[in-house]
Every structure is written in structure tokens, then in C-alpha cells.
Amino acid sequence: MEWLKTHRNDAILIAVLLLLGGALAVFLYATRQNGGYVSVQVDGETVMKLPLSEDTRIVLGEGGHTNTLVITDGAAQVVEAGCPDQICVNHGAIRYAGESIVCLPHRLVVSVEGGQESGIDAGTG
Numbered sequence: 855m856e857w858l859k860t861h862r863n864d865a866i867l868i869a870v871l872l873l874l875g876g877a878l879a880v881f882l883y884a885t886r887q888n889g890g891y892v893s894v895q896v897d898g899e900t901v902m903k904l905p906l907s908e909d910t911r912i913v914l915g916e917g918g919h920t921n922t923l924v925i926t927d928g929a930a931q932v933v934e935a936g937c938p939d940q941i942c943v944n945h946g947a948i949r950y951a952g953e954s955i956v957c958l959p960h961r962l963v964v965s966v967e968g969g970q971e972s973g974i975d976a977g978t979g
């Protein structure tokens with residue numbers, strides 16, 4: 855009977871760990887989705903910041919050198935671009951802080967910044 859008891863405790867321990875792991879994953883997932891901004895940089899300069907919480911469709915650039923940036927459901931994506939490689943379009947959507955879409959031909963960088971930023975940089979704008 856000792857054997858059975860030990861293994862039952864193991865099973866309970868594993869169940870508890872799985873539950874904790876699941877709860878942690880849900881927690882991380884939920885917090886990662888919170889807020890956040892999309893920072894648009896052209897030629898190394900931040901030209902605009904857009905909140906991920908607001909659905910937007912914006913065309914960046916001019917002439918044939920445009921990138922159409924769409925924000926829906928808290929994710930940003932380049933849906934259309936006039937660049938030859940289309941890497942930015944094929945990248946897909948980004949939503950987490952630190953992720954970015956780069957369009958080398960247009961020197962465009964779209965990156966997600968965290969939602970928990972404390973205050974706005976006094977130096978910008």
C-alpha cells in the first residue's frame with residue numbers, strides 16, 4: 855500500500871503543477887496582450903505612434919513606395935507594400951512588445967512597444 859500512496863501523491867503533485875503552469879500561461883498571455891503601441895520608424899526616425907487598441911488602416915510613404923499598415927484586434931500588420939521583396943507583407947501580424955516588421959527597401963520599421971510605459975519621453979515630439 856505504500857507504493858500506491860506514493861504514486862497517488864505524485865499524481866496530485868503533477869496535477870497541481872499542470873494547473874499552476876496553465877494559470878501562469880493564461881496570465882502571461884493576458885498581460886502580454888494588454889495595451890501597447892506600434893512605433894513607426896522611417897529612416898531611423900520615429901514618425902508616428904499608434905495604439906494597438908484602436909483599429910487603423912494607414913498608408914505610409916508615397917509614390918510607388920508605400921506600405922499599408924493595418925491594426926486590427928490588437929495586432930499590426932503590413933498588408934500591402936510597393937517594395938520588391940514583400941518581406942514586410944509576408945512577415946504577418948505582430949502584437950507583442952519587442953516584435954517588429956522591417957521593410958528594408960523602404961527603410962521602414964514597425965515595432966510594438968510595451969503597454970506599461972511609465973510616462974512619455976520628454977525629448978520626443
Ligand SMILES: [Zn+2]
Pocket residue numbers: 935937938939940941942943956957958959960
Ligand atoms: Zn517591404
